[in-house]
Amino acid sequence: MKILSFDYKKQLHFLSGRQKADLSRHFSKPGVTAMPHQLAVRLGINLPEALAIIAILEAHGLSKNKLLIYHACEPEVPAGAISYGEGFPNLPWKCPHCGETVDSYDELDFDVMAIAQDRIEFI
Numbered sequence: 221m222k223i224l225s226f227d228y229k230k231q232l233h234f235l236s237g238r239q240k241a242d243l244s245r246h247f248s249k250p251g252v253t254a255m256p257h258q259l260a261v262r263l264g265i266n267l268p269e270a271l272a273i274i275a276i277l278e279a280h281g282l283s284k285n286k287l288l289i290y291h292a293c294e295p296e297v298p299a300g301a302i303s304y305g306e307g308f309p310n311l312p313w314k315c316p317h318c319g320e321t322v323d324s325y326d327e328l329d330f331d332v333m334a335i336a337q338d339r340i341e342f343i
């Protein structure tokens with residue numbers, strides 16, 4: 221298995237050695253996902269720092285990031301996903317869970333999910 225590694229020292233200077241080892245364990249195989257709040261809780265970092273990790277992974281081609289779309293009918297289950305960086309879904313947007321047609325982003329919630337393209341080693 222290919223191991224991708226790069227020097228995080230400049231961009232992720234806020235991570236300790238223990239946190240990097242923990243991230244390496246989390247991303248120990250391709251296809252592993254991570255969301256900002258999960259990383260924040262797991263590593264004891266704040267949400268902007270967790271978002272920075274996810275953005276840096278995609279910037280280096282290590283992850284494909286998705287914008288998850290949530291509708292109020294099922295707040296815990298994403299109702300859709302589009303590539304992160306393509307903006308927001310087109311309106312009107314039809315919820316696949318409840319069939320409702322949504323005309324305003326106020327009725328939707330969004331989150332980001334990173335999907336690792338390979339094993340990632342944080343050094």
Ligand SMILES: [Zn+2]
Pocket residue numbers: 291292293294299315316317318319320
């Ligand atoms: Zn819905």
